Amino acid sequence: MSEVTETRPPFIVGLGGTLRANSSTERALRYCLAAVERQGGRTRLFSAEDLDLPMYAPHELERTPRALELVKTLRDADAVVVGSPGYHGAVSGLVKNALDYIEDLREDPRVYLDNTPWGCISCAYGWQAAVGTLTQLRSIGHALRAWPTPLGVAINSADPIWDSSGELADTDQGKVVANQLELLATQVLAFAQSARETA
Numbered sequence: 001m002s003e004v005t006e007t008r009p010p011f012i013v014g015l016g017g018t019l020r021a022n023s024s025t026e027r028a029l030r031y032c033l034a035a036v037e038r039q040g041g042r043t044r045l046f047s048a049e050d051l052d053l054p055m056y057a058p059h060e061l062e063r064t065p066r067a068l069e070l071v072k073t074l075r076d077a078d079a080v081v082v083g084s085p086g087y088h089g090a091v092s093g094l095v096k097n098a099l100d101y102i103e104d105l106r107e108d109p110r111v112y113l114d115n116t117p118w119g120c121i122s123c124a125y126g127w128q129a130a131v132g133t134l135t136q137l138r139s140i141g142h143a144l145r146a147w148p149t150p151l152g153v154a155i156n157s158a159d160p161i162w163d164s165s166g167e168l169a170d171t172d173q174g175k176v177v178a179n180q181l182e183l184l185a186t187q188v189l190a191f192a193q194s195a196r197e198t199a
Helices: 001-008 024-038 066-074 093-105 129-142 172-198
Strands: 011-016 042-046 079-087 116-126 152-158
Touching: 011 024, 011 066, 011 093, 011 172, 024 042, 024 079, 024 116, 024 152, 024 172, 042 066, 066 093, 079 093, 079 129, 079 172, 116 129, 116 172, 129 152, 152 172
Parallel strands: 011 042, 011 079, 079 116, 116 152
Antiparallel strands: none
């Protein structure tokens, strides 16, 4: 491992949300990444129009500029935090399609996201879809050879989580979500440092 790699702050990539900017999932991702930055990490978020990509086709070699940027950034990531809305009890097609582009890392020295911390956030209007979606995100992480963090954050959007300005509300539920997203940031950074030390 180079001295530069050892000394630079960990780079955490966030990915998820919907095509609607400032969705609940995007807000949660932004909060988590802000917590990463407060704890000394560097971040990059791919959300909304960043994820408006052609359907992934492994036999097609041409990639759009957005797709190339996503793959390049994930290649450089020390950890990834993925957030998805729960659509009909499952990960959204938008987020799954973006994750499918990780297949382009199959021949890298680090295949897919091998040994990479993987944080998960799900948002849905009801616990069943939120928890089911979170479970799927964790399974996808395992399939990509990543390390899902012990904590995954499932958010029930039916609860009063957000205030009128789009920030986490000063309510019991809002405080619980804030604490969970802070802890997720802590775990992702700790795993990233551990992965560096064992590389």
